[in-house]
Amino acid sequence: MTAALFAALLVTFPAENQKLPATVRTYVIGAAETNRRERLYLNDVEIDVYRTGAFLTMVKVSPGENTLTFSQGTNTLVRRFTVAPPPDPAAPLPPSKPHDPYADLGIPTNAVFAAKPPPGTPPKNVHVMVDAGHGGTDSGALTPCGLKEKDFNLAQALSLEKTLTKAGFKVTMTRTDDSFPALYDRPRRAYREKVDLFISIHHNATGCGSNPREARHTVTYASNDKGLALARAVQKHVAQVMAPVRDIGAQIKSLAVCRNPAIPSCLVEVDFINLPEGEEESGDPVRREKVSKAILMGILDWIAE
């Protein structure tokens, strides 16, 4: 996955006429031609262009209309967007509705957890479901060069499929192309096919108010204790190959694909792709293979526990 699909100057975020929630600053990402000698300016302040052409910078914004003017040599690009006013502290909070995390999966809440394969189980007796996050009309996060998270997830998931198959595991993919299996159909299918474990692959991005370069980390999520044991084993190895990217460990988060009460499930957020370094490294097939091997090591550790 390489960039340079853009003309002279590309601004990926914010989009033209985008409405941002209330914030005092936002990140701006895009790409500029690297074979040009001219420097890149944003509102007359020079900004750094990464070797791939990608750029990331933070800008101060104000409620209402904002304008960014980019220029590189004779090329200029103007981007307008609006920022919502700060919320009224006196306004009542919107009502939160109670949520049954399992009901919407269509899996009985009293479903029996699949027993973890006992230590010594040969890989051929272990069925892994690998889920490439997003797909089809759901792009996920965007990189500075305008590449889509769904494609990074698929490439990583296909690499993982290869690694696990080679190690002897039975592997089922939720998608192998740019399709979009409905979110809840993924864990439902894992339940239906009685797989032994479910691993979802994603790449991360920050919200509009934080700096992706400062936020960059690697994390594996689970939504229950069964998933957490798997997430911890996987994260330990993934963090090692991702170093020096910050390791924030395995964490509990309520995620549709991980709330499966029946199957140990986890979701790996490999890297942040809305910064130039994360975009470049996540597109590297060598790194991808290292991450796949790390996930394999994690699964083997988990089985051996």
Ligand SMILES: [Zn+2]
């Ligand atoms: Zn995602």
